[in-house]
Amino acid sequence: MADSINKLPTDKSTINHDEIKIVDKIFKENENKISNIMNDFRDAILGAVLYIILSMPMVDSLLKSFIPIANNSPIFLMIFKAILFVFLFYFIRNFAFGRVK
Numbered sequence: 001m002a003d004s005i006n007k008l009p010t011d012k013s014t015i016n017h018d019e020i021k022i023v024d025k026i027f028k029e030n031e032n033k034i035s036n037i038m039n040d041f042r043d044a045i046l047g048a049v050l051y052i053i054l055s056m057p058m059v060d061s062l063l064k065s066f067i068p069i070a071n072n073s074p075i076f077l078m079i080f081k082a083i084l085f086v087f088l089f090y091f092i093r094n095f096a097f098g099r100v101k
Contacts, residue, residue, distance in 0.1 A: 042097060050088055054081050 038045075053059065063080055064070045070077040 043093065046089060046092060046097075050085055050092075054085055 059081075060077060063077060063084075067076070067080055070080060
């Protein structure tokens with residue numbers, strides 16, 4: 001059987017700011033389940049949204065107007081879209097999502 005809380009060893013020292021932060025981080029009680037789900041799936045949702053946007057025909061025509069080699073080869077268009085996806089994903093994930101807490 002477990003020890004009673006009253007019998008556990010304690011000291012009389014005061015709690016410092018770092019210890020309060022650690023306890024708050026471990027025992028978050030104010031977060032709801034929806035925000036936990038959104039935080040867990042944020043990268044997947046971001047990837048899906050970027051994929052949908054980059055799959056639009058108007059993005060293809062915009063890229064073809066800026067990159068002439070993409071007019072002749074669909075492979076080059078796909079490569080440029082993949083590079084754009086990686087840069088956008090990295091930028092949004094690290095800079096835009098990084099500031100949201």
